[in-house]
Amino acid sequence: MADANEPGPEGKRHLVSNNVSYPAIKSINLEECRAEKSYKLTVEQKPSSIPKRRQELLKWNGWGYRDSKFVVNKNGHVEFTGERYRLSNTVMPALRDWMINTVGISLEHQQPAQPELTAADIVAPIVNEGFLEDMQRTGISFTDDPQDRLFRAHGHTLHEVFILREGKFKRIPDLVLWPVSHKQVQTVVELCSKHNVVIIPFGGGTSVSGALECPENEKRMIVSLDTSQMTKILWIDEKNLTACFECGIVGQDLERRLAEKGYCTGHEPDSIEFSSVGGWVATRASGMKKNIYGNIEDLVVHVKVVTPRGVISRNCQVPRISAGPDIQQFILGSEGTLGVVTEVIMKIRPLPECQKYGSVVFPNFEKGVDCLREISRQRSAPASIRLMDNEQFQFGHALNPEVKSVLASFVEGFKKLYITRIKGFDLQNISVATLLFEGTKEEVANQEKRVYEIAAQFGGIPGGEENGLRGYMLTYVIAYIRDIGFDYYIVAESFETSVPWDRVLDLCRNVKDRLIRECKERGVQFPPYATCRVTQMYDAGACVYFYFGFNYRGVGNPVKLYEDIEMCAREEILANGGSISHHHGVGKVRKRWLGQTISEPGLGMLRAVKQYLDPKNIFGNNNLMIDSKL
């Protein structure tokens, strides 16, 4: 019953370019498109870039598109395949040596993944006959295809992907449903309530908190409510600069289609290719350019949610309201525990006239952090600033494309700079900030001037546009690199936190130290790779993002080992005044710290709301405050 939609040519995009990321098709005559409602622009609806049978386009057991991956080619060099990204189809001669030297892989020692699972390997579904009968009558599309069910059984934590590669999930959804509208979602929720069937909403499946995993002990039937067919942009309101989206539209489609009308939301999480509007709301997501556009909670004007108790909505679409505690804030970050977000009204902005990358080289990470703090104090942050530590800068080395490539290498670029202009900088210490400016040409010029002036006070030297662009490119590539690591006994993962300014440096140092020490004490045979960067800044603090991986050859149960170590790291983060999460959310993997984070009465508040909205625990994904006993 799967009616797959092959992605159109839009499926392919250039993530990073010197121009605006999304083609601004200004030629469209807005007048023509205007519908009956005076200022509301109707938009031609297009299918999602992601097909219903996701596994046909996306890896079933790894990150991203099937065609894009790191492989060791016949010459023994690492190559990134496919054509989607700027780094696609290039050989990176230094990457192999980096992997050998930094994390101790050996090309002879491989740990291949298990072959694609067939129906025989996948647990049979629990069936609630009454529900199924009622469902059939609704005309809502659904399937019990094992591979479809498996694909919706997980997000992208290390633990989940490792199970896909080497093991089996104990519990996966019993049915996948594809409602196409708010109405259909209502029907589904009603039927599930009636028949006591569990619903787990599924957006883009990019969760990194274990939020999508089925509770192992759930005896009731579990359905995965896949929102991927709810991709309409219901309207664009040019007067108020708002637009209404259905929850299943993924970031890349949303921005591309808004761009056709000359707009953007500016919300760009690193998972933008696959994550959905509903997922953003449900996890309190954060986008790269939040300095200009805000995080999801700043962007959202209104959300509509279907809960077992009924539909939550406001009676107005207003910029701010004083009507008691904000009910929408209960939905933001609710992680699929209360209901399904179906329609979201978000702010939009005209596409910026000018977009420009930049970079700054600092003598060391400390200076870089000091500089960011000052930029934040002066409130002169550009759309995005990210500061990477030296280890991450060195990783740039590894991604040097072949010399023949049109791209000059990331690090080579800096090296040249180093030789010609910044003698005295120690390559083993330097730290690099990448920048993205947006606005009118004038605004961008002013911002640039301001930022580089402040940077100079901290010994920072402009490192050029190309280097900035390459820095952002790394982000997308890093998500893919974990899969090749797996092949060579590397387990790796990222995690993040938010922390007040005065503790940023201590936290970065202490957490890295803790990671390395825990590895040593637990008998990891090779030096681990622990690196961090500051990815967001606020008036009162920053977001810090860690990458951590190690070679587990010679030690048993790598996932457990990894999780134990990450747990120590999180404890270290909390002890350093950091938060449980800045944007990934709590899900199941960080649940144990929620109580201490928001206090017991706080937890009780969340439970009371849950109890009222969903007394039968239909949204029983066991995330957040859900007490397993509930």
Add this chain to the structure above:
Amino acid sequence: MKPGEDLSPTSWVKKDQPTDVSTMAHYKDGGYEDVLEERRHTSDLKYAMKSRPDVPRYKYCKPRTPAEIKTQVLNSDRLRYTIEKISDATKTSKEEIMKEAGSILDDMAHNLTVGVVRSVAFFLIKVFKSIFSRIYVNKEGIQMLHRLLHEYPVLLMPTHRSYLDFLLVSYIFYEYDLPLPIIATAMDFQGMKFFSWVIRQVGGFYIRRAFGSDTLYWAIFTEYVQTHLRNGDAPIEFFVEGTRSRTAKSYQPKIGMLSASLESYFKAELPDVMVVPISISYDRILEETIYAYELLGIPKPKESTAGLLKARGVLSNDYGSVHFHIDNPISIRLFSSNKIDRVQHALEPRYINNLTAQEKDVMVHLARHIVRQQQGHMVISPWALMASVLMQSREGILLRQLIKEVEWLKRQTSNLGAYVNWPGNTSSESVVQHYLSLHMNVISISETGLIELKLVLPSHMKKPVADEVMLNAATNLILSSYRNQLLHVFVQVGMLSLVVNTSPQVTMTMEDLYQGYVFLETLLQKEFVFLQGETKKEFEWAVLTLNHSGALAIKDNHVLVKQSINKYTTFFSQMFEPFLLGYWVLCQYFLSLPGDIQGKPLPRKPKNFTKEAQKVALRLLQENVIRHYEILSLDLLGNGLLALVEMGCMYKDKRWVSHSVTCHTRSVTRHT
């Protein structure tokens, strides 16, 4: 021939490994190496000028000068905050307070200077070579430090028995190319201009002994210590016992310095802090005589430069060997994990001083743990064994008998897990004779070969102490200080022995035995360092030890008292008897106090209390009722007083003492 020349603890090597003499002579078991050996054959000047290439440095350290450190302290958030607060409260201008802060800091700060360090090294090596035959250092400890100092900020905590302690630490760090520590020093030295200057240049920084609630001082001091720790400029050295132990027993640890430093860890400014205890054992302590007089309450000579120089008379003396043992590091993170929650500091700026109750608790725990670890690595000198035997032989003892007893005691000491510095295949007689020769200042040997105590006249006293008892007491206290070096090894079995030896019953239940043990531990809590919550465990260990060595007869879970009163338990009891006697005297004194109208004794100051109790003790000694001179020790009487207060026998305003405890004490000491 210098006595004991061929008795050096390593002399046996010469016989066993003739080919290795030159390289092996200064090594011995336990991984010790004699640092002086090489220095005896090379130029001191060259040594003082040697290059120190691979000095390890904390990996996150940013080099700073002492002057830069001062500036950073004065500009720190902590100081700014404190000054603001004081200024608001006292309506004093911030500039004025800042000025005061500056001068406090000037008084405090070190000025570690390599040039001066080299000159001092040049001088020190000469002194050490002349007064010590060997300075043994455990090589493993050095290697461990080389690695550790790179990874984490380090607190060095040596035992404190002598002024030489910190000089030894710096000297050994200089010798082995380790970063020179900065040293928390009490203000005692500040009177001596030259020494005070030198000490600053070699890394000493000064702290007032008492600054109670002086918030400005506390802020400066804390920031000064923590800035060093955070940046890892140098290892920080301080003495957890607070001051030099005059009794050669470990003092009850203090947590002031610990809490000033560890706040940095509790507030997550550091990944971890490593505490490295160092155990320094002397065959003979430089200040032995001065200490004895101090303990008796004869005012200690002001530590003036002149005084110290006169002490140079000591330079011609032989002080035997020193063992310098660097212990395994204690990771504060591991030590405190599950005991504290650092998250609790997340809601306030970190420069505001506020440690939690759990954190304070952890530090008390830690401080005791450190002392116990120090004790565990003290090297027991044969002289400590001899002193213990001599203390129990009031009428003197013949050499042959002494040797026999010492050999017996040596076995007991080893059985309890202590390391006795007893040279391999040297005859016991020569060992004993060697140590006798080292301590002829307190010992005399009569024509008949009877070995006994000698009276001393301290060189710095113009007028000799009139009372003969006091003189004897001084010699006795010197001797007892060496016996004291053994007590931490025996304290658990000693207390057990005391309970058994004083039992009027024929058999004793284990519970009674334990109750008796607990009572003694409570009574002696200021005298010895016990671990909180470990009483039962240590009791069981002591029972097992005595039972297995045949000293404690147990049948059907009952102690057979008669069979258990034997050489072992008697000897062990007697080691601790002086303390109980002293406490008994204290109680006698309390009871003799004239009462007010309700019959309650009038309150007095603790100091007067012990002074007057000492008079009672003196009388008892003069009348020959008691023959243990140690009951004159103000330290002992003071400890007793504190313990009695702690036990609730006296009110905080120190009024009266409960009768029951006196009886109990009396019962414990009845057998004397």
